[in-house]
Amino acid sequence: MPSARKDPVVGVVGATGLVGRELVELIKRRRLRVGELKCFSSGRTRAFVSFHGRRLAAPAPSERALADCDLIFLVSSDEVARMYAPALAGRGVWVIDDSAAFRLDPKVPLVIPEVNADALRLDRRLIAGPNCTLTGLAVAGAALHRALGVREVRVASYQAVSGAGKAALGELFSQSRALAHMGLRADGRAPILREGSCLVLPRAIAFNAVPQIGRFGSDGYSGEETKVAAELRKIWSAPNLKISVTAVRVPTIRAHAMAAWLTLAQPLSPARARALMSKTRGLTLHASGSYPTPRSAGGKMGVFAGRLRQGTGPRELALWIVSDNLLKGAALNSVQTAEVLLKKGWLKHR
Numbered sequence: 001m002p003s004a005r006k007d008p009v010v011g012v013v014g015a016t017g018l019v020g021r022e023l024v025e026l027i028k029r030r031r032l033r034v035g036e037l038k039c040f041s042s043g044r045t046r047a048f049v050s051f052h053g054r055r056l057a058a059p060a061p062s063e064r065a066l067a068d069c070d071l072i073f074l075v076s077s078d079e080v081a082r083m084y085a086p087a088l089a090g091r092g093v094w095v096i097d098d099s100a101a102f103r104l105d106p107k108v109p110l111v112i113p114e115v116n117a118d119a120l121r122l123d124r125r126l127i128a129g130p131n132c133t134l135t136g137l138a139v140a141g142a143a144l145h146r147a148l149g150v151r152e153v154r155v156a157s158y159q160a161v162s163g164a165g166k167a168a169l170g171e172l173f174s175q176s177r178a179l180a181h182m183g184l185r186a187d188g189r190a191p192i193l194r195e196g197s198c199l200v201l202p203r204a205i206a207f208n209a210v211p212q213i214g215r216f217g218s219d220g221y222s223g224e225e226t227k228v229a230a231e232l233r234k235i236w237s238a239p240n241l242k243i244s245v246t247a248v249r250v251p252t253i254r255a256h257a258m259a260a261w262l263t264l265a266q267p268l269s270p271a272r273a274r275a276l277m278s279k280t281r282g283l284t285l286h287a288s289g290s291y292p293t294p295r296s297a298g299g300k301m302g303v304f305a306g307r308l309r310q311g312t313g314p315r316e317l318a319l320w321i322v323s324d325n326l327l328k329g330a331a332l333n334s335v336q337t338a339e340v341l342l343k344k345g346w347l348k349h350r
């Protein structure tokens, strides 16, 4: 492990999950300065994580083991984050939490480094990473919002199953296996599938599209739709932004896609919008006629956008955005946040 004793001790809680495994890999690939890496899981089975060729045990966390760390990535659940994050941050440990538990807490910076690294504070040790759907939208629209002001956003998302964790992905695979040999019916007609049984997601996901991510509120919006709206307002510092989201789970494995319509304060041509957006770090803008897909963006760093065009009037732009929910939507964003803390000299071995 290329590290020095004076480098920070880093913990990953949820290291055996979909986001956690990507995070450990990124720590290695991006050569994050790590004196020692400690991995944790639920402890329900004897789990291991490989790091620089070593097999690290990933037991259940304890407050004592976590308090020895200088930085903890929490990639587990809202409950686990609530259990550990505030106390650890209070003891001076940097905590970067990918759950939804603290994202809207006004005392907790909600950070996408390319968009609002200035929200980080030396005395705010608990930092939240944003919702994975929101990340692509917040990065793709940041330059337009900064230059002209975005007044209204409408979005329809097409969200990968990995966004719901490894158990949901298992459900997609087992349902798909069961249907793999299906062909046309004996009479040549297309098969008709009924809603099948499911445990993790609200409806069978294989060969389906499910417009429910989270519970519905009394306003008719799902938990995911409400989160995307509230978090975008916080990250863009735009409390009056109007936003309407339809979040749909589709049977892709990784990378969330979305169709978005942005209404600006002033008219803007697609050509000028392209010029503004091309300066955004971490955003790859496809040439007209070309576009990203969950397959092309899966496993890639950053955010990809295409099909940029005029919307219903001179102030509206329409575009297509795709980014890997496990990377820029979670693990990569968290590692980039840690890199900012290191660069500022705030994250040190205590």
Ligand SMILES: NC(=O)c1ccc[n+]([C@@H]2O[C@H](COP(=O)([O-])OP(=O)(O)OC[C@H]3O[C@@H](n4cnc5c(N)ncnc54)[C@H](OP(=O)(O)O)[C@@H]3O)[C@@H](O)[C@H]2O)c1
Pocket (backbone or CB within 6 Å): 013, 014, 015, 016, 017, 018, 019, 020, 040, 041, 042, 043, 044, 045, 047, 060, 061, 074, 075, 076, 077, 078, 080, 098, 099, 100, 130, 131, 132, 162, 163, 164, 165, 166, 167, 325, 326, 329, 330
């Ligand atoms: N998936 C995404 O695209 C995405 C994007 C943004 C944010 N997030 C957030 O990131 C977090 C992890 O998501 P995920 O998709 O990686 O979930 P996941 O695949 O279900 O993994 C969950 C991880 O948490 C661990 N865990 C469960 N209970 C625990 C406990 N009591 N104490 C310690 N660890 C425990 C699991 O350990 P075992 O292996 O032992 O079960 C596993 O390592 C969630 O908060 C999620 O909301 C996910």
